[in-house]
Amino acid sequence: MRFATYLHDGVTHAGVVGDDGLHALPDGATVLGLVRNGLPTALAQGTRALRSPAVPIERVRLLPPLDPPTVRDFVAFEEHVEGVVASVGDGAGVVPEWYEAPTFYFTNPYALVGAHDDVPVPPGSRLFDFELEVAAVIGHDGTSLTPAEARDAIFGYTILNDWSARDLQRREMKVDLGPAKGKDSATTLGPWLVTADELEPFRDGDGFLAPAMRVSVNGREIGHDLLSNMGWPFEDLVSYASRGTWVRAGDVLGSGTCGNGGCLAELWGRGRPVPALAPGDVVEMTVEGLGTIRNTVVAGVDLPPVAPARPRPRKRAR
Structure with a gap:
């Protein structure tokens, strides 16, 4: 089943996606509430x-499927890491530590945008990029879950586009605290939340989910991959996230960007001279079984430059 959150005639609804459109759930219902109820x-x-009667999808604005309490984003595709390290990092290749355990960072749950919303260029960025990912949504609370328990804890999946300001990211990552303003301007989530059972037919012989993933800019395909090229399956990512702590119902966990052109930075790192995103560009992502998201890049807010740190005298007394 596919659950959506949408705006119709100025009112926000939670609903179910049917063949004829969107069917509203009772007033006051939310997709996050559904997830938490099991x-x-x-x-x-x-x-x-x-x-109940359906509203045609073309008459609504699709919002992010749910308001997650947290959003973690992993970096689970080796091929992506190879290319991006060359363009955003230090160019030294995939570090040995990447292979030892999944790595993630927390991103901004307040920056989520809908499947067809416009996406402004972040202030000060000239190297704007997309990132094609799939995200899992946790269905019930758990701590120190085994991979088998973690698999049972996944409610469903959705498409995630981790929009990235690569020039801001390059500066931030030199401070060794991971991305911050380079990542938190926008994250597309959508078009809806698909329950986990609907992706089971896409499992391969190794037990990995293997739907095809594709991304295009202005109608030209830029990248495609299989989700099964992740270094760890989703149950391992969820299990790792829960080690010694909690994951809660509604938490979103991104796969990280797929390889083979899942973002522009990977192609830059491999010597492909593709341009950064600019206002007017339309980025479309499709994942088998999950649907399609399509966002238009627009001009962002023009803000003054950030002030640098002030030199300080290191006094120890007033």
């Missing part, structure tokens, strides 16, 4: 909603 309850409510 999959059986969500499926029962969704089945009832499908009996």
Whole structure:
């Protein structure tokens, strides 16, 4: 089943996606609330909603499927790391530590945008980029989960585009605290949240989910990959995130960017002279079983430059 959050006639609704459009859930219902109530309850409510009249999808604005309490983003594709390190990092290749355990950072849950929303260029950036990912949504709270327990804890999946200001990211990562303003201007989530059972037919012989992933800019395909090229399956990512702490229902965990052109920075690192994104560019991403998101890049806010740090005398007394 596919759950969506959308704006229709000025009112926000949670609903179920049917063949004829969107079927609203009862007033006050939210997709996050459905997730927290558990999959059986969500499926029962969704089945009832499908009996109600539908609103055509073209008459609504799709919002992010849910308001997650946290968003973690992993870097689980080796091929992506190879290319991006050459263009954004120090060019030394994939560090041995990458292979030892999954790595993630926390990104901004307040920066989420819908499947067809415009996306402004971040202030001060001239190297704007997309990142094609899939995200898992946690279905119930858990701590120190085994991979098997983590797999059962996944409610569903959605497409994630981790928009990135590469010039800001390059500066920030030299401070060794990971990306910050280079990453938190926008993250597309959508078009809807697909329950985990709908992706089971895409599992390969190794147990990895293997739907095809594609991204284009202005109608020209830039990259394509299989989700199964992740270094770890999603259950391992969830298990790792829960080690010694908690994951909560509604948490979003991104796969990290796929390889083979899943972002422009990877291509820059491999010597491909593709231009950075500019206002007017349309970025479209499709993942088998999950749908399509399509965002237009627009001009951002023009802000004054950031003031540098002030030299200080290192006094120890007033």
